[in-house]
Amino acid sequence: MTTLDGIKTHFGNPAKIAVPALAALLALAGCSFGSSDPGTTSVGVAGFAKGVITAKGSIFVNGVEYETSASEIMVDGVLVSGDSLLEVGMIVDLKGTIDPATGKGIAEAVDYSSSIEGTVDAGSIDAIAGTFGVFGLLVQTDAFTVFKGLPGLAGTLPLADNDRVEVSGTLGVLADGVTKVIRASMIKRENGSTEDFKVKGTVSALSGPSDGTFTLTLESGAVLSIAFAGTLDTAIAAGSYVKIEASSGPSGGVLSTSADKIEAKEQHRLKAEHGDRAEASGIVSGLAGTDPVTFTVDGISVSASASLAAGVADGVKVEVKGTIENDVLIATKVKVEQDADREVQGVVTAVDTVALTVTINGVPLKTVAETIFEEDDGGAVVEFNSIDDLAVGDFIEAKTYEDSVTGDVIAVKIERKQADADNETKLKGIVETVDGTTVTIQGVALDLSAIIADADQRAAFLALLVPGETMVKLQGSVSGIVTTWTEIEIED
Known part of the structure; x- marks a missing residue:
């Protein structure tokens, strides 16, 4: 005891x-978006959203329901039919329209890309802190994390060394200002999977296009040495952002694969455009200024008034809504996650x-x-x-x-x-x-x-x-x- x-x-x-x-016990109040007959049609406002899928039946992202019956859906770079592979907890990019009268939207395109897929690093599980490592990348869980193949609210305790996992989340930095971490929105255990592992990062120290090696720097700052056989795509060079698939995990810091499993990628295929209504949720970084306050949320530049940005700090998770002006999200609402x-x-x-x-x-x-x-x-x-x-x-x-x-x-x-x-x-x-x-x-x-x-x-x-x-x-x-x-x- x-x-x-x-x-x-x-x-x-x-x-x-x-x-x-x-x-x-609980005196509660809240709000929700309005509903309407799903068959009703009206002119929508062009919009972009980046956030967590909170429910299915169509999909709900940042509190908005988006119809997906006619959407172009990409999962880890592969065009799929229907939204059956999209799951609660996944972080997606979405382009479409939103009906101001109903608060509902129609998704024209939805992209999901896992943050990392690999095995749990031996000795890395801290059930009290809710953290573990994958290929040297620290993963942080919290009350918002959705678990698949694991007891839902039990944290990381059921995980074991070398469990295979898929992680979706947002990149952040710990309080030390140096250590990068993925704040997981979804963790899916896939011990029975026979699919390749997937990692993403930036290429450097490329020895040559054929039968060679290069260094891959993950978003976390962790570094892997990549040994490949075959000839790389000519688009891949130093500075390229790539996705790599491999049949087994790294050994001694070296990940071995074939050149045809190394693909140059855009970090974000779907992007907000000038005039779009935009919504984004993620971890704050680069906080600066007093009024307006500027910061970045998962790669999206944000400007907000001092009153809206009250409580915003580097490392906290926020949800921001507003309009895109010259590649900046001008906030009309900022919600700090508690x-x-x-x-x-x-x-x-x-x-x-x-x-x-x-x-x-x-x-x-x-x-x-x-x-x-x-x-x-x-x-x-x-x-x-x-x-x-x-x-x-x-x-x-x-x-x-x-x-x-x-x-x-x-x-x-x-x-x-x-x-x-x-x-x-x-x-x-x-x-x-x-x-x-x-x-x-x-x-x-x-x-x-x-x-x-x-x-x-x-x-x-x-x-x-x-x-x-x-x-x-x-x-x-x-x-x-x-x-x-x-x-x-x-x-x-």
């Missing part, structure tokens, strides 16, 4: 609370598709346009695109955060999964108040005497709780309308 200075911080013993008492450090798990007892709330064991959660919806790989094969696809009796797990301005708690990711045999329920949040033996956690008042029977241990535990600061996690089970909380612990 966890201890702090010898004091127990994890206790278990049944405590029952009727679910109606939990209804005050850490989703809270968690709720349980059985759906109500769904309100008008208010956009889903109730878990009596606790309402508000969904917004950017909420990610996903189905656990072990679950039933059912379309899960939005709150409309949830039903009473579904077992879901949600990651949430409290809006620093409004105080509302927003669901950023909802995963539908198979329930445990005991219908385990969870609640993770900040302690709000401590009154005698009663602790309030996001509206839930819990008498700890029912969990920690020993008065001395209970007093010692309560003394560790600082309202507004201490993060705790409750675990229990639900039966009908009664939740039985059996464990409480302080989260480090």
Whole structure:
């Protein structure tokens, strides 16, 4: 059991609370884009979007639904038919039109290119930090990361050395200002795959066009030595950006392949044009100026007023909307992503598709346009695109955060999964108040005497709780309308 200075911080013993008492857990507000008859047609505004696919059924990117039935779709440089290979969590570039009246769009072209595909570096997994390495590139996971072939909200713990993974994400820099990192939006484990590994980077120190070597500098700054057989495409020279496929991973820092598997690529085939309505999400870099403030988001130059850019800093993730003027995105909206450090798990007892709330064991959660919806790989094969696809009796797990301005708690990711045999329920949040033996956690008042029977241990535990600061996690089970909380612990 966890201890702090010898004091127990994890206790278990049944405590029952009727679910109606939990209804005050989350007071939520949010917004979503309007909907309309999908058959309605109107003149759209030319637009460009770069962001994460948050739901399917067409595709949803940066909170906007885009029709894809007639789209030209490229996946890792290959033209594909239909959007079946596009998955929730992938970061895509998209060109199309948006109807200002409905907020919906039509995608003319969609490009997806994985950030890296390879094997997990031996000894690189840090389950606490949520990081691991692939070919020397640091990968960071967080509450927004979508996992495929892995338990959805379990972080990197289920990964093992040499697991084969595909990663989609945005490139950023750690707090040291030097170490580059991919902030993963999707991690897909593909241990059964027989496809080639894929890496991308910039060519230097090319020995010659035939049967030679060159140095490949990945976006992370990591360097691989490439040994190739055959003759390179004449378009490939020092400074070229290339995609390389290989049947096996690097050995001793050397990746061996054939020349016909080395292809010169444009880093971004689809680009925003002057006058386009544009949306981009990613990691901020190169922050400069005071008013306006300028910065870069995943290769896109942004200019924003000081008021819009409040809270923007290098290394944070943002979503920006505006218009392209002379290759610069002039922002009309800047949203700084907040850490989703809270968690709720349980059985759906109500769904309100008008208010956009889903109730878990009596606790309402508000969904917004950017909420990610996903189905656990072990679950039933059912379309899960939005709150409309949830039903009473579904077992879901949600990651949430409290809006620093409004105080509302927003669901950023909802995963539908198979329930445990005991219908385990969870609640993770900040302690709000401590009154005698009663602790309030996001509206839930819990008498700890029912969990920690020993008065001395209970007093010692309560003394560790600082309202507004201490993060705790409750675990229990639900039966009908009664939740039985059996464990409480302080989260480090």
